[in-house]
Amino acid sequence: MTLGKRALALIFPVVLAGYVLAASLIYYVQSSSIAGLERARLWQQIGMLTAVFQNDVMQNRSFLYSLVEGGAVRLFVNEPNADYRRMALGVRLQQSITSLSEDRKRFISAAIIRPPLTVDYYFEDSDDPFAEITPQQLEHIRRTIDSPRLSSWTYLDTPGIEPLIVHSEFIDPVTFNRPVASAKAESILVQTAVRPKAFLELKRALEKEYGATVEIARHQFLAQGGLSATATLGPSLFARLTPEPGFLEERLSTLRMLLALGAIALSLCTIVLVLVLVRRYITNPIARLDRQLTEVMTGNRSALPDMDEIGEIGRLSVNVKRLHDQSMHSFDLVQNASWTDTLTGISNREYFNIRSTQLLEEAAEAGIGCTLLFIDVDNFKFVNDKHGHKIGDELLKTLADRISDIVARIVVERQLPAGLFARLSGDEFAIMLRCQPGAGTITELSGDILALFAEGFEVLDKAYPVTASIGIAVYPEDARTLPELIANADAAMYQAKSQGKNGSARYSRSLHEKRNRRRRIEEELRILNADEQFHLVYMPIVNGQGKVTGCEALLRWTSPVLGNVTPDEFIPIAETTGLFSKIDWWVINRAMADYGHVRKLFGAETILCINISSAELYTKSISDHFCDCADRHGVDARLIEIELTETFAVKLGEQSRRNIEILRAKGFRISIDDFGAGYTSVQQIIEYPAETIKLDRELVESLTRSAALPTLRALIALCHAQDMSVIAEGVDTPEKMSLLAAAGCDLYQGYLISRPLPLDDLGVWAMQRLLDTARETMRSAERRAQG
Numbered sequence: 109m110t111l112g113k114r115a116l117a118l119i120f121p122v123v124l125a126g127y128v129l130a131a132s133l134i135y136y137v138q139s140s141s142i143a144g145l146e147r148a149r150l151w152q153q154i155g156m157l158t159a160v161f162q163n164d165v166m167q168n169r170s171f172l173y174s175l176v177e178g179g180a181v182r183l184f185v186n187e188p189n190a191d192y193r194r195m196a197l198g199v200r201l202q203q204s205i206t207s208l209s210e211d212r213k214r215f216i217s218a219a220i221i222r223p224p225l226t227v228d229y230y231f232e233d234s235d236d237p238f239a240e241i242t243p244q245q246l247e248h249i250r251r252t253i254d255s256p257r258l259s260s261w262t263y264l265d266t267p268g269i270e271p272l273i274v275h276s277e278f279i280d281p282v283t284f285n286r287p288v289a290s291a292k293a294e295s296i297l298v299q300t301a302v303r304p305k306a307f308l309e310l311k312r313a314l315e316k317e318y319g320a321t322v323e324i325a326r327h328q329f330l331a332q333g334g335l336s337a338t339a340t341l342g343p344s345l346f347a348r349l350t351p352e353p354g355f356l357e358e359r360l361s362t363l364r365m366l367l368a369l370g371a372i373a374l375s376l377c378t379i380v381l382v383l384v385l386v387r388r389y390i391t392n393p394i395a396r397l398d399r400q401l402t403e404v405m406t407g408n409r410s411a412l413p414d415m416d417e418i419g420e421i422g423r424l425s426v427n428v429k430r431l432h433d434q435s436m437h438s439f440d441l442v443q444n445a446s447w448t449d450t451l452t453g454i455s456n457r458e459y460f461n462i463r464s465t466q467l468l469e470e471a472a473e474a475g476i477g478c479t480l481l482f483i484d485v486d487n488f489k490f491v492n493d494k495h496g497h498k499i500g501d502e503l504l505k506t507l508a509d510r511i512s513d514i515v516a517r518i519v520v521e522r523q524l525p526a527g528l529f530a531r532l533s534g535d536e537f538a539i540m541l542r543c544q545p546g547a548g549t550i551t552e553l554s555g556d557i558l559a560l561f562a563e564g565f566e567v568l569d570k571a572y573p574v575t576a577s578i579g580i581a582v583y584p585e586d587a588r589t590l591p592e593l594i595a596n597a598d599a600a601m602y603q604a605k606s607q608g609k610n611g612s613a614r615y616s617r618s619l620h621e622k623r624n625r626r627r628r629i630e631e632e633l634r635i636l637n638a639d640e641q642f643h644l645v646y647m648p649i650v651n652g653q654g655k656v657t658g659c660e661a662l663l664r665w666t667s668p669v670l671g672n673v674t675p676d677e678f679i680p681i682a683e684t685t686g687l688f689s690k691i692d693w694w695v696i697n698r699a700m701a702d703y704g705h706v707r708k709l710f711g712a713e714t715i716l717c718i719n720i721s722s723a724e725l726y727t728k729s730i731s732d733h734f735c736d737c738a739d740r741h742g743v744d745a746r747l748i749e750i751e752l753t754e755t756f757a758v759k760l761g762e763q764s765r766r767n768i769e770i771l772r773a774k775g776f777r778i779s780i781d782d783f784g785a786g787y788t789s790v791q792q793i794i795e796y797p798a799e800t801i802k803l804d805r806e807l808v809e810s811l812t813r814s815a816a817l818p819t820l821r822a823l824i825a826l827c828h829a830q831d832m833s834v835i836a837e838g839v840d841t842p843e844k845m846s847l848l849a850a851a852g853c854d855l856y857q858g859y860l861i862s863r864p865l866p867l868d869d870l871g872v873w874a875m876q877r878l879l880d881t882a883r884e885t886m887r888s889a890e891r892r893a894q895g
């Protein structure tokens with residue numbers, strides 16, 4: 109939810125509740141004052157009604173007196189001519205009506221009654237020529253006659269008939285004044301009646317407004333609670349108006365509705381106003397700050413702009429900007445540190461990867477090439493081991509400085525874009541330049557780097573025997589991605605190393621194929637079924653008398669995909685990829701399973717030689733595996749000779765030395781294979797924990813030249829002095845054999861004796877050899893017999 113919506117959600121109920129509360133209070137106060145006002149108005153209205161009524165009463169009375177006092181009654185009584193007197197009275201009445209009331213349509217009537225109750229004259233101001241006095245008026249006359257009073261008035265309100273105010277007065281027929289009480293029976297009675305039109309209209313209007321009848325009664329009304337008003341219309345005539353119960357409620361509900369609408373309208377106005385202000389001074393600045401921060405975090409903006417807000421929001425913005433600037437500064441420091449190699453101060457692998465990716469993208473856009481030089485120091489370990497890591501560190505730092513200088517110089521001289529130089533790891537460095545081979549830049553660069561090592565690499569005034577191997581790969585010819593480019597330059601560097609180190613090599617197609625072949629071998633090794641694709645061949649070892657004393661088990665691999673793959677090719681791959689255990693364990697098991705057969709062919713004391721990977725001796729379980737296999741196949745440990753390569757034996761570690769001691773303690777023999785292929789000191793020969801030394805075929809080749817015979821003899825004597833028997837490999841001529849025999853060699857192995865043979869062929873070979881020996885023995889016997 110946005111800040112604006114939150115503000116709305118907060119403000120709306122608060123403002124609304126405030127206004128509803130205020131409206132309720134106003135309603136509470138207003139409702140009682142409305143009730144008071146209505147009550148006062150009601151009393152006023154009923155008072156007005158009373159006044160109007162009394163005016164009508166007064167008019168009627170005036171009408172009566174105008175008839176009596178004006179002589180009209182006297183004229184009527186004294187005039188003997190009945191028609192005249194009627195007409196004269198009629199004229200007088202009309203005059204009186206005209207003078208008393210402006211309303212010509214008003215109903216007025218007059219009647220003269222002679223005793224005992226004869227309506228002598230009746231006049232009515234109406235359109236009805238046959239109009240007669242009403243029974244109600246007669247009734248009033250009768251009641252007036254019956255009462256002791258000489259005059260009276262009343263309000264006649266009979267259902268179905270329009271109400272009338274009626275006045276009756278006794279007149280003495282002689283004096284035409286009010287008679288004495290005793291003369292009442294002989295007096296005439298004059299009655300006038302008017303219709304109280306104004307009163308009735310007002311009454312009707314009130315009844316309509318209040319929705320209730322104006323009650324008129326001859327008795328006093330009892331006091332009533334709520335909204336009600338009473339009035340005295342005459343001495344015994346009362347009126348009361350009690351509005352219908354919902355009258356006030358209607359007013360109040362209108363008030364309520366007005367207040368509710370007012371509260372809502374005011375709430376909305378207030379909310380809109382508050383929201384505008386909140387948005388202007390709070391949410392908009394915060395939203396702007398948020399947007400700017402988001403842009404900074406997503407990289408669409410480099411820094412927060414200066415804020416000109418005031419107050420808390422302004423301070424917040426300034427502080428956020430300050431915080432951001434500080435974190436950017438810290439981030440830059442951390443990033444620089446994380447991209448710098450701590451030892452040499454040049455870029456490290458992370459930065460190299462990031463920057464190189466950009467360089468390749470730029471090169472791709474510009475349609476130009478990039479060249480990667482992968483540099484590895486040769487024999488650096490030697491400096492570490494011999495002179496200590498401090499010197500090693502110094503060497504790396506000095507080398508980094510010197511290569512940096514070379515790169516900077518060449519870039520300036522050849523006007524190239526800035527190059528990238530980084531330490532990838534250990535003694536590995538890399539240079540990325542936006543140039544292609546051909547212009548001589550790469551040749552000059554690699555030549556200058558190699559020249560640094562020409563006289564040994566000088567550090568702190570001392571030269572160290574290290575060189576550099578440089579692998580070169582070019583984008584886009586050799587690779588299209590950075591990982592591929594690095595891998596190819598690395599492969600080229602290994603190529604340079606394998607060509608004798610201290611040189612450079614460019615990544616090539618053949619190198620590519622070599623790597624592919626290596627990858628395919630690795631893949632096949634991972635998935636192969638050893639029982640189906642591996643088999644062992646055996647190469648006999650004989651003593652000076654030609655007796656087979658042992659057989660070396662040699663592994664052969666026939667892959668359905670790759671065909672025959674030699675151990676020289678796949679064993680190093682298996683060792684570097686950790687697949688050697690799978691192979692070794694199969695070889696050990698298979699060779700021991702075959703041992704019974706070998707033994708049958710060559711005798712109970714035949715030694716079985718099994719090669720194991722040098723890496724195998726780093727695993728703890730190797731001795732257990734040998735023992736388990738020997739037990740399983742019933743092979744005496746003394747008849748098993750485990751062959752280790754000389755290069756491995758030179759650098760025996762703690763674990764491998766312990767493993768060899770365990771194996772020897774269990775009775776297994778140890779043999780040092782390929783002796784003489786590397787560089788071994790006399791000291792190391794003395795320290796070899798082995799029963800047998802196998803002279804490498806190259807060594808045999810060079811030492812079986814007549815001039816080297818004393819050396820061969822001395823070497824074999826040295827081994828004998830260490831209690832080690834000597835086997836010569838590569839014995840392929842009788843001459844070599846006789847020379848080796850002359851030098852004291854114990855055992856022989858080579859094509860002169862036999863090539864490596866499958867087990868079945870080994871049997872045939874053994875039979876053949878027996879036959880040959882038998883034939884030779886017979887021939888010697890014959891020669892002796894002839895001689």
Ligand SMILES: Nc1nc2c(ncn2[C@@H]2O[C@H](COP(=O)(O)OP(=O)(O)OP(=O)(O)O)[C@@H](O)[C@H]2O)c(=O)[nH]1
Binds near residue numbers: 487496499535
């Ligand atoms: N002094 C020092 N040695 C390091 C550092 N990092 C790695 N090494 C060592 O550098 C050596 C590099 O190994 P290799 O490249 O296999 O040794 P090498 O003798 O140069 O082998 P080749 O390259 O085959 O000639 C290892 O012994 C590492 O322990 C470091 O920061 N300082």
